[in-house]
Amino acid sequence: MKLLILLTTSFPLGSGEDFIPAELARAFGFDRILVCPCSPQKGAVQTKSLPEGCELVQLPRRSLGRSAYMRLLLRSDVRAEISLLAKEGQLNGERTHELLFFAKNAVEIAAALTETISVRPGDEVVLYSYWLYDAAAAGVRFADSLRKQGVTVRQISRAHGFDIHPERRKSGYLPMRRYLFHHLDRICPCSEDGAVVLRQQAGPDAGKIACAYLGTNDNGIGQHSREPFRLLSCSYLVPVKRIHLLIAALQQTDFPVVWTHIGSGPLENELQAEAEKLPPNVTVQFLGQKTNAEVLAYYREHAVSVFVNVSSSEGIPVTIMEAASFGTPVVATDVGGTHEIVKNGENGFLLPADFTPQALLAALQKMRNMDAEAYDGFCRNARKIWAEKFSAEKNYHAFYSALNGGNTL
Known part of the structure; x- marks a missing residue:
């Protein structure tokens, strides 16, 4: 046997x-x-x-x-x-x-x-x-x-x-x-x-x-639009995930943003309190802990402009694999093996591990302001890299x- x-x-x-x-x-x-x-x-x-x-x-x-x-x-x-x-x-x-x-x-x-x-x-x-x-x-x-x-x-x-x-x-x-x-x-x-x-x-x-x-599984290609600019993050709310730096970047935005976070954790109340101070052009949704099936359903049912991961350490995040499988571009820190799935300037942007909120905001603005052909290319490349290496x-x-x-x- x-x-x-x-x-x-x-x-x-x-x-x-x-x-x-x-x-x-x-x-x-x-x-x-x-x-x-x-x-x-x-x-x-x-x-x-x-x-x-x-x-x-x-x-x-x-x-x-x-x-x-x-x-x-x-x-x-x-x-x-x-x-x-x-x-x-x-x-x-x-x-x-x-x-x-x-x-x-x-x-x-x-x-x-x-x-x-x-x-x-x-x-x-x-x-x-x-x-x-x-x-x-x-x-x-x-x-x-x-x-x-x-x-x-x-x-x-x-x-x-x-x-x-x-x-x-x-x-x-x-x-x-x-x-x-x-x-x-x-x-x-x-x-x-x-x-x-x-x-x-x-x-x-x-x-x-x-x-x-x-x-990750092939669940098809997701919806992508940039008006309004829709950010998705998905992580346990602990210090290593550095969600406070994403909030600091959004504090400086002057364009309409809808930011959705999936996941809970010990910093949840603290981060929600910080997010309540964001300017009125930023809409925030904390969805709490979701099953994997519910996360995948979110991608199928909602448009996502960009997935964001700003952790200080990683292996290769499965959350990025899932985003890429739907053809979603990514902005992420260049830590661990993240650069093996996020190719800077091809399917997203990589930030240094010690990035500033201003650098994160600049990457998000670049994603938002690129022409439609370039953005569609990022979406296609996200799906292509996933299919080649992370299926x-x-x-x-x-x-x-x-x-x-x-x-x-």
């Missing part, structure tokens, strides 16, 4: 990981696909359906308690990581705590997988972690136990943003990188930018790194062909 075991954070429970359904709908080559949310919020219920052939496995995860930290210090992999940090002059209390918390999660997840999932000698298993973090480390332990039972196991992991860039973390540290690079068979960052970073980190295991783009149909077929040995990533 060929078995795919997908380790997620919470999908299909609760919120988040909305980009997984498009992939699972195109998964092929396996007799069974088990979807295992490893760290869902307490009490989370299933909110997303699974396609035929996929099964939800809820793991009976049991906390090891705080006393586990001392026992973890006796583990050879943890001791090796501490020795490495000390050798590099990187060991401190904060990183030690982060390492132990990471290792504790990995051990708990691995124990739950071992308790719950049964396989037989001779089975072929692909153990697939969606994030290059604690679930991937748990997968290493689980894979070892399966191999001892005579099971053939390949272990792969995707990587996105936080699990690639240690500098994005307060501690500047991602635990057990070398351990993961050594034990995993393949690591697939979602951008070429991420692949470059991981290869630099991986050293002798750099050959295991291969970019595998995510993709779910194309990308996931290639990905699962590779998982089944049909081609290499």
Whole structure:
């Protein structure tokens, strides 16, 4: 039997990981696909359906308690990581705590997988972690136990943003990188930018790194007009998304603008209060949290002049893929792999990571004031670049062909 075991954070429970359904709908080559949310919020219920052939496995995860930290210090992999940090002059209390918390999660997840999932000698298993973090480390332990039972196991992991860039973390540290690079068979960052970073980190295991783009569904071409000029942004309202800078840019506009934001978050009330101070030529709509289906329906039912993303860090935003699939031009910060989907002067405009509100306003004005032929060209190019590089149909077929040995990533 060929078995795919997908380790997620919470999908299909609760919120988040909305980009997984498009992939699972195109998964092929396996007799069974088990979807295992490893760290869902307490009490989370299933909110997303699974396609035929996929099964939800809820793991009976049991906390090891705080006393586990001392026992973890006796583990050879943890001791090796501490020795490495000390050798590099990187060991401190904060990183030690982060390492132990990471290792504790990995051990708990691995124990739950071992308790719950049964396989037989001779089975072929692909153990697939969606994030290059604690679930991937748990997968290493689980894979070892399966191999001892005579099971053939390949272990792969995707990587996105936080699990690639240690500098994005307060501690500047991602635990057990070398351990993961050594034990995993393949690591697939979602951008070429991420692949470059991981290869630099991986050293002798750099050959295991291969970019595998995510993709979005083809929902047709959207409506586009610029009178009034309609901006759409879609993000969780947290500091890294820097929506306050978009508000600062709109504060200086002297032309009619309709700005719609989809998404909620801890800064929602603060940003809404800021937006209420915008001049009367700016109409603001905060639509709150929406399902992915509702976001796609918005594109089908409303004209969008430009999609805006001004995050300080990204992988390749799936929100930009969705906008591009509808033929919507984009103004975005040149961070992470964003330049792999937004080509400056072709389907949108790129801003430096440390842009000013004035620079953002200038890009929006340029988009608004270009002639109709140029704007239509941006729309066509957005759709073209999406179709060539970020189509779910194309990308996931290639990905699962590779998982089944049909081609290499």
